[in-house]
Amino acid sequence: MTTPIKTLCPYCGVGCGLEVLPDKPCGSTDSAVDLDPIQNPESKSQNWKVRGDRSHPSSKGMVCVKGATVAEPLTADRLLYPMLRESLDQPFQRVSWDQAFDRIVWQIRSAVANQGADAVCLYGSGxxxxxxxxxxxKLMKGGLGTNNFDANSRLCxxxxxxxxxQSLGADGPPCCYDDLEQTDCAFIIGSNTAECHPIAFNRLRKYHKQNSSVKMIVVDPRRTPTAEAADLHLAIKPGTDIDLLNGMAHLLLQWGAIDALFIDECTTGFPGYAEVVRHYPPDVVADRCGISVADLETAARFWQESQRILSLWSMGINQSSEGTAKVRAIINLHLMTGTIGKPGSGPFSLTGQPNAMGGREAGGLAHLLPGxxxxxxxxxRAEVEQAWGLPSGRISPHxxxxxxxxxxxVEAGAVEFLWIAATNPMVSMPDLERTRQSLRRSPFTVYQDVYHPTETAAYAxxxxxxxxxxxxxxxxxxSERVIxxxxxxxxxxxxxxxxxxxxAEVGRRLGHSDLFHFADVAAVRSEFVQLTQNRPCDQSGITHASLQANGPLQWPCPASETFPTPSTPDTPHPTPHTPHPTPHSKRLYTNHHFPTPDGRARFAAYHSKGLAEPPDPDYPMVLTTGRLYGHWHTQSRTGRIDKxxxxxxxxxxxxHPRDAERLEVQEGDWVEVRSRRGMARFPATITKGIAPGTVFVPMHWGELWASQAEAxxxxxxxxxxxxLQPxxxxxxxxxxxxxxxxxxxQSQAIDRPSLDEQPAMQSVS
Incomplete structure (x- = not known):
């Protein structure tokens, strides 16, 4: 019997394990299939069956529709060869990889000669x-000496x-998915978990159904499938998250529902925080949030009466001009009640993209370095320079x-070379018209991706x-730190x-062969993990070899760790690297010591500022955006899957029906939506599932998939x-x-020709 290939779903941050098995190759009648198509070129036409991996500790065999269909578009509309044009009004012409690399190197050197290394930017992907x-x-920060490498995780x-x-001293969610099945109260805010992280939600929902004492609170202006499952749905007005969180803290403090010993011994900044929340009494908070005082008090009571509180959030919190303040306001509630570092408890950020966590660990944002x-x-900087063999001062301090x-x-003329890889900013960036005009001005844009066409390819x-x-x-x-x-x-x-x-090849051709001498991809990981040693995200023991031998592993995992073999979902993960080793836990901060200078977590005192662009008489409604269950981001992959x-x-x-009546809009009528930056058009869905004064649009449709429907x-x-998250x-x-x-x-949109049929892709003027 064929042994399945174990891998990971490449969609959301839940990180579900998959097993892939060969189906019959195209034109084949033989059921015996070679499982090594890398050595068997004829198997390029191989079909694949995908199922959940029951041995994976995070997903336990479950898989959503995206994971189940991930193999279907592997050969659809692929970009097959390097393609070059001198200007955006010319057609693309096929070139060799040597020609492509030579052109990249020439353009980078030209930009550096004209304006310095900061004229070069690389935009990557989760x-x-x-x-x-x-x-x-490493290419940007070590080879070129500029920190201009950022990723779409910045938007996520x-x-x-x-x-x-800022609150705990280091990045990294302190919780694990087992907490979904050990909590007394799940507090979900700014996350439609059921649609955006469905397998994690399935674990929570099953546990919630089986335990009537377990409470679920969902905070969202929409009555999403997540909110439908809640014991309490708080449909707050957009931008009032901090009001709500401070209001809950006000009540907990008033009721004496705090862990005074934990606050005294393990935190700093509580007096200033207590002074701020004093200004958030229930009547004021309920009015600002658009909820009842009774519901506010119920939420606080659920928190008070629970010994194990797990908060979960995603884009509804992060994608905000107050994003960091909102995150810290959530963490504040855990610090004041001592609900962190314990089973079923803690502040748990649900990562949006499949490897945004790995990117953070590897230095994949413009202010980070590895580890x-x-x-x-x-x-x-000195530690990384030494590890890379660079002279002191090579890595920029900015x-x-x-x-x-x-x-x-690019808009200002300060960026001469823009390299975009594995992301589609002409759908995902804010203010698309400004983004469009900027990319039209770019002296030279490289676009590195899998599928063609995409909306961004037109500007490369x-x-x-x-x-x-x-x-x-x-x-x-x-999201739970499992690799x-x-x-x-x-x-x-x-x-x-x-x-x-x-x-790596561009780095070598720029004259940095010493930095990019990797024999293979395993050597890349081996070098990277050495830079995590003795860091909060220590994964120096997690190499390709250890993963192949033991299955998925969770950090912290120092190189000195002894691995259990074979791994199972119930096998403990390696012991955290701490000065005083403690019995292993899948959670961080079980000893209530935090990686701050004084070992204490920090309270943050924030007043609510509200929306950066509140409604007014000219623009009286608030638009919010989000994902749908089946689609992924800008449809580059899922838009090519029939199901x-x-x-x-x-x-x-x-x-909402009240707004629809005022606008004389009925179900299915077309509505034009305008902001100060642009316009889009959509058919109306009339629903009581969204708060009055608020409208919702999914963010997946770019101009390739629908006309004038870009959120x-x-x-x-x-x-x-x-x-710096918009x-x-x-x-x-x-x-x-x-x-x-x-x-x-829709059918017209998806029937656009592939690259093989369309070598001269439609240009922009």
Whole structure:
């Protein structure tokens, strides 16, 4: 019987284990299939069956529709060869990899000669494997001496990073998925977990159903499938999260429901925090949030009466001009009640992308270095310079450009070379018209991706074909810090290459062969994990070899660790590396010692500021955006899967009946939505599942999949000052009923020709 290939789902941060088995190859009648297509080129046409891996500790055999269908579009609409054009009004022409590499090197050297290394930017992705991340940031920060490497995790998880660092001393969710099945009270805020992290939610929901004493609170302006399962749904007004959290703290303090011993011995800053929450009495908070005093008090009572409280959040918290403050306000509640470092308890950020965690560990943001180090810290820079064999001072002490600052840098003429890889900013960035105008001005843009066409490819000068899931080997870290080995089991089509190999070759051709002498991808990981040794995210014991021998492993995991063999879902993970080793826990901070200078966690005192762009008479409603269960980000992959297209065929706008009546809009009527930046058009879905004054639009549709249905044509780039994460979750809009437009149908959108049929892709003027 064929042995299945164990790997990881490449979609969300739940990090579900998959098993992949060969189906019959195209045209084959033989059921015996060679499982090594890397050595068997004829198996490029192989079909694959995907199922959940029951031995994976995070997902335990469960899989959602995205994971179940992930193998279907492996060969659809692939970018097969490097393609070059001199200007955006010319067609692409196929070139060799040598020509592509030579052009990249020439353009980088030209930009550096003209304006210095900071004129070069690389924008990566949470869909990179950790090895891709590591080599990319090493190229920029070590090879070129600029920190201008950022990733779309900036739009996703950077507020959680900043909140964890400022409150607890280091990044990294302190909880694990087992807590979903050990908590007394799950407090879900800013997360439609049922649709966005479905397998994690399935574990929680099953446990919740089986235990009537377990409470679930969901905070969301929409009555999502997550909220439908809750004991208490708080449909707060957008932008009032801190009001709610401070209001709950006010009541807990008033009731004496605090852990005074933990506060005294393990934290700092509580008096200042207590003074702030004093200004959030129930009547004031209920009015600001648009909820009842009774519901506010019920939420606080649930928290008070629970010994094990688990908070869960995602983009609804992070994508905010107050993102870091919101994260810290959640952590404050755990610190004041001592509910951290215990089973079923703690502040748990649900990572949006499959390897955003791995990117954070590898230094994959413009202010980070590998091993949870900061570019601002002289000792951290010196440690990395020494490890890489660089002269002192080579790594810049200044954070590089964030994702949005790259766009404004191109706009201002300060960025001459922009390299975009594994992400689609012409759908995912805020203020798309400004983004579009900026990319039109770019002197030279490289776009490295898997599928073609995408919306961003229209603004590139050079296209590079990348290998994707199943075609390259590497590792990914999920939301509970579990690292999974993802082997290649099929050949990349055409001339596609793994991302890390592309970055390494450019580094060598720029004259940095000493930095990029990796024999293979395992050597990349081996070098990276040495930089995590004795750091909070120590994974020096997690190499490709140890993962192949033991299965998925969770950090902290120092090289001295002894691994259990074989691993099972119930096998304990390695002991955390601490000065005084304690019995192992899957959780961080079980000894209530935090990686801060004094070993104490920090309270943060924040007043609520509200939305960066509140509604006004001209733009009287608030638009919020989000994912749908079946689709993933900008549809580059899921838009090419029939089952998912049928599940979610068209974009739409959700409107409360009260607002629909005022606008004289009925179900299915077309509505034009305008903000101060742009316009979009959608058919209306009338529902009581959204709060009055608020409308919802899914964020998946770019111009390739529907006409004038881009959510981010409306959003603004105002960002959290600490995390630099834009407030993609809320902006002020006006709605007008319109006649049905002559919109491109879904079938017309998806039938656009592939690259082989369309070598001269439509250009932009």
């Amino acid at each position: 869909q990179f494997q950790t090895e891709d991340y590591y080599v990319a940031q 998880m950077s507020s959680a990073v900043a909140g964890y660092v 949870y180090r900061s570019v601002k810290n002289p000792q951290h 954070p590089g450009r964030s994702a949005w600052e790259m766009i404004t840098g 000068h050079l296209l590079l074909p990348a290998a994707q899931w199943s075609e390259k080997t590497g590792t990914m870290t999920n 999974t080995y993802c082997p290649a089991f099929r050949q990349p089509p055409g001339e596609a290459k793994p991302d890390w190999e592309i970055f 998912i297209r049928q599940m979610h065929p068209n974009p739409f706008i959700e409107i 981010n044509a409306l959003t603004h780039p105002i960002a959290c000052p600490d995390s 407030e993609l979750k809320a902006c002020a809009v006006q709605l007008t009923k319109i006649s049905p437009p002559g919109q491109m149908t």
